Amino acid sequence: MFDIGFFELLVIGVIALLVLGPERLPKAARSVGLAIGKVKRSFSNVQEEFERQMRTEELKEKLKDPYATFMDDIEKEVNSDNKVIDAPTPDDAYSDPILDADSKDK
Numbered sequence: 708m709f710d711i712g713f714f715e716l717l718v719i720g721v722i723a724l725l726v727l728g729p730e731r732l733p734k735a736a737r738s739v740g741l742a743i744g745k746v747k748r749s750f751s752n753v754q755e756e757f758e759r760q761m762r763t764e765e766l767k768e769k770l771k772d773p774y775a776t777f778m779d780d781i782e783k784e785v786n787s788d789n790k791v792i793d794a795p796t797p798d799d800a801y802s803d804p805i806l807d808a809d810s811k812d813k
Contacts, residue, residue, distance in 0.1 A: 723735065723736075
């Protein structure tokens with residue numbers, strides 16, 4: 708977010724001490740900390756709401772065409788395994804490894 712180093716924070720602290728004085732500095736620091744916390748929570752809530760809306764829209768789109776969603780899921784599974792599935796040929800369907808080995812020996 709901001710690129711503020713230790714030296715910059717030290718300068719800000721010294722200036723705040725000079726301007727506010729030692730009596731009011733702790734109250735001001737606490738108020739600034741609380742305000743920053745509220746802003747962070749607000750941004751977090753907005754981001755969560757946005758993500759929730761995106762998931763809802765995605766689910767609505769999936770529910771419109773369940774067959775396409777099912778096929779997409781199947782394709783993802785097949786692609787994630789990185790396996791090539793070979794369909795058996797008609798010759799493979801009727802071959803017997805034991806009989807094939809016996810015929811090769813003769």
